[in-house]
Amino acid sequence: MAKGRIVVLEDRCKSCGLCVAACPVKVLRISDRINNRGFKPVEQFKEGCIACAMCAMACPDVAIEVYRIDE
Amino acid sequence: MSEVKIFERPKSMYDVITHYCPGCTHGVAHRIVAEVIDELGIQERTFGVAPVGCSVFLYNYINTDMYEAAHGRAPAVASAAKRVRPEMIGFTYQGDGDLASIGMAEIVHAANRGEHITVIFINNAIYGMTGGQMAPTTLLQQKATTCPFGRDPGVNGYPLRVSEMLATLAAPGYIARACVAKPKYVPKAKAAVRKAFQTQIDGKGFSMVELLSTCPTNWGMRPVDAADWVEEKMIPYYPLGEFKVPDGEVKG
Amino acid sequence: MAERMLMKGNEALAEAAIRAGCHYFFGYPITPQNEIPEYMSRHLPEVGGVYLQAESEVASINMVFGGAGTGKRVMTSSSSPGISLMAEGISYVAGAELPCVIMNIVRGGPGLGGILPAQSDYFQATKGGGHGDYRLLVLAPSTLQEGVDLTMLAFELAEKYRNPVMLLGDGFMGQMMEAVEFKECPIKESSKPEEWAIGYMGQRGKRALVKSLYLDPEELEQHNHKLHRKYEAMAQNEVRYESYQMEDAEIVLTAYGTTARIARSAIINLREEGIPVGMIRPITLFPFPYAPFDALPKSVKNVLVVEMSMGQMIDDVKIGVGKDIPISFFGRCGGIAPSVKEIEDQIRKIAG
Numbered sequence: 028m029a030k031g032r033i034v035v036l037e038d039r040c041k042s043c044g045l046c047v048a049a050c051p052v053k054v055l056r057i058s059d060r061i062n063n064r065g066f067k068p069v070e071q072f073k074e075g076c077i078a079c080a081m082c083a084m085a086c087p088d089v090a091i092e093v094y095r096i097d098e
Numbered sequence: 099m100s101e102v103k104i105f106e107r108p109k110s111m112y113d114v115i116t117h118y119c120p121g122c123t124h125g126v127a128h129r130i131v132a133e134v135i136d137e138l139g140i141q142e143r144t145f146g147v148a149p150v151g152c153s154v155f156l157y158n159y160i161n162t163d164m165y166e167a168a169h170g171r172a173p174a175v176a177s178a179a180k181r182v183r184p185e186m187i188g189f190t191y192q193g194d195g196d197l198a199s200i201g202m203a204e205i206v207h208a209a210n211r212g213e214h215i216t217v218i219f220i221n222n223a224i225y226g227m228t229g230g231q232m233a234p235t236t237l238l239q240q241k242a243t244t245c246p247f248g249r250d251p252g253v254n255g256y257p258l259r260v261s262e263m264l265a266t267l268a269a270p271g272y273i274a275r276a277c278v279a280k281p282k283y284v285p286k287a288k289a290a291v292r293k294a295f296q297t298q299i300d301g302k303g304f305s306m307v308e309l310l311s312t313c314p315t316n317w318g319m320r321p322v323d324a325a326d327w328v329e330e331k332m333i334p335y336y337p338l339g340e341f342k343v344p345d346g347e348v349k350g
Numbered sequence: 351m352a353e354r355m356l357m358k359g360n361e362a363l364a365e366a367a368i369r370a371g372c373h374y375f376f377g378y379p380i381t382p383q384n385e386i387p388e389y390m391s392r393h394l395p396e397v398g399g400v401y402l403q404a405e406s407e408v409a410s411i412n413m414v415f416g417g418a419g420t421g422k423r424v425m426t427s428s429s430s431p432g433i434s435l436m437a438e439g440i441s442y443v444a445g446a447e448l449p450c451v452i453m454n455i456v457r458g459g460p461g462l463g464g465i466l467p468a469q470s471d472y473f474q475a476t477k478g479g480g481h482g483d484y485r486l487l488v489l490a491p492s493t494l495q496e497g498v499d500l501t502m503l504a505f506e507l508a509e510k511y512r513n514p515v516m517l518l519g520d521g522f523m524g525q526m527m528e529a530v531e532f533k534e535c536p537i538k539e540s541s542k543p544e545e546w547a548i549g550y551m552g553q554r555g556k557r558a559l560v561k562s563l564y565l566d567p568e569e570l571e572q573h574n575h576k577l578h579r580k581y582e583a584m585a586q587n588e589v590r591y592e593s594y595q596m597e598d599a600e601i602v603l604t605a606y607g608t609t610a611r612i613a614r615s616a617i618i619n620l621r622e623e624g625i626p627v628g629m630i631r632p633i634t635l636f637p638f639p640y641a642p643f644d645a646l647p648k649s650v651k652n653v654l655v656v657e658m659s660m661g662q663m664i665d666d667v668k669i670g671v672g673k674d675i676p677i678s679f680f681g682r683c684g685g686i687a688p689s690v691k692e693i694e695d696q697i698r699k700i701a702g
Contacts, residue, residue, distance in 0.1 A: 043121035084281035087125025163548035166561035171412035178416035
């Protein structure tokens with residue numbers, strides 16, 4: 028299984044939650060922070076990202092960048 | 099140990115935040131169109147035609163030559179521009195009111211003439227920008243502000259399956275329906291969009307991809323529930339797949 | 351060397367457009383202008399152009415919008431009810447500052463009306479027709495030769511101002527046959543498409559945006575002011591009219607188009623009788639030639655406006671003339687043209 032991490036471009040996030048629902052390993056959640064547009068951005072809150080990019084594919088706001096970690 | 103970035107904003111998308119509602123999958127549709135434009139290397143010779151509707155601001159998000167057309171008329175605008183500049187790649191991006199209501203004559207005739215354009219048709223079964231009225235693609239019993247008791251076929255007829263209708267025409271080269279509401283459908287949606295643009299590049303005629311999409315605000319649902327609604331209610335009525343493929347190919 | 355040919359009006363206008371470098375025509379059939387699309391469908395392929403028959407006039411004007419966005423010379427033609435259908439599209443073309451030519455071979459209205467000639471689209475042509483604060487530059491030929499010359503001018507002016515230009519004809523003009531000469535037509539004006547049109551993104555380093563939406567109210571106001579500066583420039587530079595036997599005229603007849611031809615014959619006859627009548631014939635209906643009406647010779651005692659309508663241009667004549675000189679109207683409509691004798695009788699009545 029690949030390993031990865033995501034970067035959330037917080038000011039783009041509109042808190043729609045589609046990525047949270049899409050993530051097969053459930054490492055995403057809506058945070059408690061508020062961005063400059065009043066939305067609570069998503070965050071990766073634990074390890075386990077598999078760099079599948081389902082979150083980024085689901086995101087309508089191109090708010091997620093995905094990195095694959097190669098050993 | 100090293101890191102490879104495997105997903106980022108496509109180059110032909112402007113780095114701006116869209117005005118679309120949270121969870122509206124116009125954003126996904128825009129992104130896959132931009133990705134395809136990048137991958138095919140056609141940014142500088144592509145023109146798009148934006149509709150009237152929520153996506154009137156398509157031109158603020160995709161960096162190609164752009165027209166903003168009158169409601170429903172994008173296929174006419176694109177047809178003419180393509181006829182005058184056939185070496186360019188032309189696409190329209192239209193909602194369900196724009197394409198299937200006021201623009202029905204324009205889309206049927208552009209398809210029937212086999213215009214070498216690519217149409218991206220966003221079907222979210224409702225009128226978004228104007229606040230949630232019934233669309234030609236609103237499902238039976240679905241409620242909208244102008245069918246508050248649910249769509250009644252006796253009063254408003256049946257939801258229009260545009261892809262199937264246009265696929266009966268001889269001229270079109272590629273017609274497909276895909277879904278952008280959930281990421282599991284997105285790779286196939288992007289492949290369809292790519293095939294549609296490739297059909298145009300190869301000179302194989304009119305191409306259209308109908309993309310089933312969400313409208314959480316006007317459906318009165320949370321984005322995640324709206325995505326489920328597309329899967330549970332829209333896909334059974336609007337089946338995914340290819341309805342017309344260039345000669346010699348097999349439909350997928 | 352100019353060739354002199356006997357041609358049907360509609361066909362002469364179409365040929366003039368082709369010679370003016372317009373190689374793209376988008377239109378829909380409607381009586382009495384069908385010879386224009388038919389001619390275009392036969393001859394545009396010869397010059398490597400495109401004739402595209404649209405599914406309606408609505409589609410036609412939107413195709414003109416699309417074609418015009420490339421910076422190439424494009425046109426459409428129609429007749430009254432079809433022009434009504436184009437109203438929204440014309441507004442979009444003007445709002446997006448695109449050059450194009452629209453020919454209206456006017457027929458009787460309102461509604462389905464009749465198929466015979468009229469001049470009842472004056473308001474529609476000169477006061478906008480479609481929504482919003484835009485104007486069309488309107489050219490009204492009186493003979494087929496003038497139609498040919500003004501068609502070529504129409505494309506030049508459309509590019510000069512990046513605005514739609516209307517050539518206002520009528521069914522007589524469209525259907526009659528006359529000898530016309532196609533003069534050498536060097537294309538002098540360019541709208542500089544490399545600066546604004548689609549298809550130059552690599553060259554320009556920036557994409558083109560052809561739009562008319564300005565949601566910010568201040569921006570929209572500025573845009574309207576910008577459009578208006580064009581119309582003011584047109585009023586400064588493009589007014590055209592003909593003065594005929596005006597030096598000592600006591601009665602001024604004013605008419606445009608085919609009506610003016612008929613009026614000219616009446617004037618010739620009346621002058622032989624010693625009645626001092628002259629004519630001011632507007633050639634640009636927008637910008638309207640207010641100046642000659644404002645500065646009528648002191649000899650003028652009466653103005654008679656003659657139109658194939660219930661009276662539309664008369665409003666602009668009244669603005670030009672003011673209150674001091676009586677203005678009367680004579681019109682025929684329904685597809686009927688005033689006869690030379692009818693016009694003579696009107697003038698004789700005024701002369702007393």
